[in-house]
Amino acid sequence: MRNTWYFFLFFIISIVFSVGLLGFIALIRYRRRPVGDKCEPYECGVEPATPTARDSISIRFYLLTLVFIVFEVETFFLFPWAVVHDKLGLFGLVEVVVFLVILLFGYVYAWRAGALEFRRSDD
Numbered sequence: 052m053r054n055t056w057y058f059f060l061f062f063i064i065s066i067v068f069s070v071g072l073l074g075f076i077a078l079i080r081y082r083r084r085p086v087g088d089k090c091e092p093y094e095c096g097v098e099p100a101t102p103t104a105r106d107s108i109s110i111r112f113y114l115l116t117l118v119f120i121v122f123e124v125e126t127f128f129l130f131p132w133a134v135v136h137d138k139l140g141l142f143g144l145v146e147v148v149v150f151l152v153i154l155l156f157g158y159v160y161a162w163r164a165g166a167l168e169f170r171r172s173d174d
Contacts, residue, residue, distance in 0.1 A: 111168075114166055115166065115167065115168075118161050118166050118167065121157075122154070122157070122158065125154055125157075126154070128150065129147065129150075132146075132147050
């Protein structure tokens with residue numbers, strides 16, 4: 052307990068260093084001046100689809116994207132099988148057929164549930 056002042060000295064130095072560094076950064080940082088096209092959202096040189104970036108988008112868009120990503124990632128699982136399919140033999144073939152049947156059932160379910168249809172709110 053006699054050497055606890057090292058801890059307090061380190062604590063005080065770290066606080067002073069952190070506050071000093073934040074003050075230095077506040078002095079030299081770039082100050083943004085919102086004029087002209089700097090406030091416009093960039094969409095590949097075309098006029099923005101919405102006037103602001105705060106407009107809400109239908110949840111169906113996100114669901115469609117999620118379903119696409121799920122099926123895309125699941126089809127990537129076919130690559131390791133394609134690399135070693137000759138070594139796996141009939142067992143590997145049966146396993147990939149079972150995988151594709153499960154993937155097909157998931158696709159048909161998503162299709163029947165309407166998850167693959169995207170309707171805009173203005174349609």
